[in-house]
Every structure is written in structure tokens, then in C-alpha cells.
Amino acid sequence: MATAHAIATARRTAGRAPLVDPTTTLIAEGARGADVVDGVVVHSVRLPGLVAHEEILFGSLGEGLTIRHDSHERASFLAGVAMAVSYVDAARPELLRGIGALL
Secondary structure (H helix, E strand, O other): OHHHHHHHHHHHHOOOOOOOOOOOOOOOOOOOOEEEEOOEEEOOOOOOOOOEEEEEEEEEOOEEEEEEEEEOOHHHHHHHHHHHHHHHHOOOOOOOOOOHHHO
């Protein structure tokens, strides 16, 4: 959800209007995903064997850009967990949300 909010914030900062879905056909209720903020839609997939996957799709007339991250096992999170634990262990008083500030 943070990515959807970041995209919407960047669009507002750039003076862009909220996204409008140009399609009008809805075959199955909810199949188009959730409109999280300002027309930024998030689709959720839950399947056995999927740990964490994020795919961000941008597109315009005749073009598309895909950014994708796949995590196939929980071990991929261990370095970040260790970094966060060492941060807490250092007795720093400020509260951080997400690991981005530590990187």
C-alpha cells in the first residue's frame, strides 16, 4: 500500500489529476483490484508458495514499464531483520517506520 500512496503523492506533487480508468467493462466484481488512493489500483494475489511479490506497472499509449521484486523464501528478509534488531539494540530513541531509513 505504501507504493500506491507514494505514486499518488508523486502524481499530486507533479500537478497530475487522479487516474481515471478508461475501461467500462467489469466482468467480475472486485476483479479490477482496489482503488487505494486517487485511482491507483492494487491487485492482491494469495497462492501457496508465494512469499512476497511486488509488481508495479506503468503504461501509456503503445508502451509499458514493469518493475518487479520477488521473494521466494523468508530467508530473504533476514538481513533486514538483523539490521533492524541492531538499530533497536543501539538504544536509539526515535521511531522509524520501514527499513528504508536504515539503508
